[in-house]
Amino acid sequence: MAIARVIVELKPGVLDPQGEAIKNSLHALGYEEVKKVRVGKFITLEVEGNDLKEIEERVKEMADKLLANVVIEKFSVQVEG
Amino acid sequence: MAIARVIVELKPGVLDPQGEAIKNSLHALGYEEVKKVRVGKFITLEVEGNDLKEIEERVKEMADKLLANVVIEKFSVQVEG
Numbered sequence: 001m002a003i004a005r006v007i008v009e010l011k012p013g014v015l016d017p018q019g020e021a022i023k024n025s026l027h028a029l030g031y032e033e034v035k036k037v038r039v040g041k042f043i044t045l046e047v048e049g050n051d052l053k054e055i056e057e058r059v060k061e062m063a064d065k066l067l068a069n070v071v072i073e074k075f076s077v078q079v080e081g
Numbered sequence: 082m083a084i085a086r087v088i089v090e091l092k093p094g095v096l097d098p099q100g101e102a103i104k105n106s107l108h109a110l111g112y113e114e115v116k117k118v119r120v121g122k123f124i125t126l127e128v129e130g131n132d133l134k135e136i137e138e139r140v141k142e143m144a145d146k147l148l149a150n151v152v153i154e155k156f157s158v159q160v161e162g
Contacts (some may be wrong), residue, residue, distance in 0.1 A: 036127040046117035
């Protein structure tokens with residue numbers, strides 16, 4: 001069994017309205033020092049198998065097909081046994 | 082200027098319907114080796130200031146007040162200059 005983590009972020013230059021909303025809320029709470037906010041997600045997968053290289057390839061496929069919207073998002077994959 | 086990253090995850094034992102839905106979709110795509118999926122988010126903040134210790138304390142406050150729902154989520158904070 002391996003643990004794979006897929007980290008998904010908006011590509012640079014893509015507007016992040018959720019991040020903007022959080023920034024505005026933080027300012028309203030008095031945290032004026034916050035200049036920029038970006039929101040991303042990560043997906044942790046428990047995957048059967050022992051071949052970490054093959055698992056990484058399969059998880060990259062999953063990210064490409066389902067987990068990330070590659071038009072506006074980029075992703076990275078980490079696998080540990 | 083410092084970069085703070087807040088990592089927010091559901092507490093263990095809290096149901097993750099989004100993760101379940103992803104798992105089911107992955108199975109439907111033929112990725113039967115995926116046994117469990119959990120979804121988390123991270124928030125990257127650009128923060129003015131030089132005192133990393135103070136920034137970390139302030140960002141923990143922000144996470145506690147706004148960024149995480151501490152009833153069902155746990156968070157961790159990383160700060161780099």
